Amino acid sequence: MNSIKESHFLDFYNNLVDGNKDKCSDIVQLLLNEGADLKDIYVDLFQKALYRIGKLWDHNELTIPEEHMATQITEFLIAKFAPPSPVNSNRKAVVTCIDKEFHEIGPRMVSYIFEMNNWKTYFLGASVPTKEIVKYVKQIDPDAVALSFGLYLNLGRFLELVDHLTKFFPHKRIIVGGQALKENSDNVLKKYPNALYIPSIHELDEYLKKEYS
Ligand code: B12
Numbered sequence: 076m077n078s079i080k081e082s083h084f085l086d087f088y089n090n091l092v093d094g095n096k097d098k099c100s101d102i103v104q105l106l107l108n109e110g111a112d113l114k115d116i117y118v119d120l121f122q123k124a125l126y127r128i129g130k131l132w133d134h135n136e137l138t139i140p141e142e143h144m145a146t147q148i149t150e151f152l153i154a155k156f157a158p159p160s161p162v163n164s165n166r167k168a169v170v171t172c173i174d175k176e177f178h179e180i181g182p183r184m185v186s187y188i189f190e191m192n193n194w195k196t197y198f199l200g201a202s203v204p205t206k207e208i209v210k211y212v213k214q215i216d217p218d219a220v221a222l223s224f225g226l227y228l229n230l231g232r233f234l235e236l237v238d239h240l241t242k243f244f245p246h247k248r249i250i251v252g253g254q255a256l257k258e259n260s261d262n263v264l265k266k267y268p269n270a271l272y273i274p275s276i277h278e279l280d281e282y283l284k285k286e287y288s
Pocket of ligand 1: 117118121122125126128129130133142146175176177178179180181182184185221222223224225226227228250251252253254273274275276279
């Protein structure tokens with residue numbers, strides 16, 4: 076359920092593009108004090124603001140420095156309001172961007188959703204080479220590998236990675252998310268029964284609760 080009012084969003088958004096980091100932080104704190112769910116803060120505040128910034132940047136109505144600054148402030152806020160680390164987790168997830176994928180805010184949120192569900196996470200961040208991901212999965216032997224794939228342009232790299240993971244770990248659960256597969260995840264993933272597309276962190280949260288608790 077969306078617990079963030081439009082007026083709070085606009086206040087946050089305007090302060091974000093104006094570079095008022097402390098004011099943004101106060102707004103998040105206020106919303107949390109009022110009982111907002113961190114998942115709603117992620118989606119209905121941070122993600123909504125960044126999607127809007129992306130559109131304005133695309134239409135040359137915001138500059139690259141403004142977009143970069145808003146991104147930096149958002150990363151600061153995500154770290155500042157991070158959920159507590161899980162204790163005694165008995166599940167592990169490797170969460171990573173695919174090779175040449177530099178959008179790492181979404182998967183960072185994803186790693187926290189796993190943690191909120193008491194999973195230990197290994198978050199690798201942006202652009203990890205395919206072979207290194209495969210080696211690391213072998214090393215950690217997680218219960219699930221969560222891949223973030225934002226730019227459709229990287230489809231070849233994405234398929235190469237899923238091919239390798241499926242070949243080496245045929246029974247490992249692969250969870251895929253990100254804007255690249257919004258439209259045609261069924262088609263792209265139909266060859267891989269171990270891979271599942273989950274479009275949002277709310278649905279990821281429901282999936283983890285249903286399948287693993
Ligand atoms: C910030 C930003 C950047 C930053 C990223 C910095 C960082 N530290 O992450 C930088 C400057 C690096 C960047 C670079 C580029 N960007 Co950019 N960027 C953005 C922007 C404004 C915000 C991204 C973001 O954080 N969104 C908020 C997060 C929370 O949303 P999200 O990623 O969708 O994640 C959510 C879901 O998708 C899902 N999810 C994501 N991953 C996963 C994984 C799993 C397992 C699950 C379950 C769910 C899940 O859950 C998340 C939370 O709800 C977007 C605008 C947009 N629409 O997103 C453009 C945008 C994504 N970028 C774009 C472009 C074009 C580029 C560049 C090509 C620009 C250039 N010419 O260099 C490069 C490409 C770099 C690369 N190879 O990856 C385009 C993509 C267009 C397209 N159709 O492909 C966008 C949409 C802007 C636009 N309107 O044109 N970008």
